[in-house]
């Protein structure tokens with residue numbers, strides 16, 4: 001596990017190491033590294049470190065808690081950095097996401113979509129969203145059931161303020177890499193079916209999958225966005 005980055009140079013170094021691993025995996029998989037976005041996940045990391053990350057070139061952070069992203073977006077407003085909310089959302093907090101997020105990656109119900117749409121209309125905004133799917137079947141994981149995705153997409157088409165960009169998942173929590181890869185392959189299959197049945201203009205084609213421990217497996221399975229926290233910012237303990 002890497003140590004806490006203390007300076008802009010430390011962050012540049014950590015980002016570079018992750019980008020090199022992304023590039024090497026793309027090369028092995030016959031993919032273009034340009035097709036894989038690195039989303040640095042900054043949860044629990046204090047604002048002064050995030051300022052250094054912005055100075056190191058980061059333009060968007062992923063955060064999983066609404067309260068934390070509200071605070072950080074205020075404290076870093078002067079930097080112009082963007083925010084992706086990547087954690088489960090309760091409808092009573094939809095207002096904050098509608099007002100401050102550039103992207104919401106954890107959309108898993110019509111209820112949340114309706115709440116966001118209402119708040120987005122009030123704010124006069126649109127929002128890029130990813131449908132989160134529970135590909136592991138673990139009860140502890142959020143995300144729509146794979147079988148429920150087509151019906152969810154059908155209903156999302158009614159919310160004009162939500163631009164569906166694709167799908168997001170967290171793999172099974174296991175050291176068994178075949179099982180982890182199977183979760184990623186499942187999300188790709190869900191995306192492929194959705195694109196076939198609804199068209200890319202309705203459901204998007206992005207695949208947000210892969211974190212510090214498994215992003216190489218995710219890229220091999222087609223990930224277009226890896227959400228990496230501890231490999232950039234150090235362990236959260």
Ligand SMILES: *Cc1c(COP(=O)(O)O)cnc(C)c1O
Nearest residue numbers: 041064086211212227228229230
């Ligand atoms: C924390 C988090 C990550 C990043 O996890 P690391 O293992 O630190 O890379 C990615 N996605 C989500 C949804 C998270 O909550």
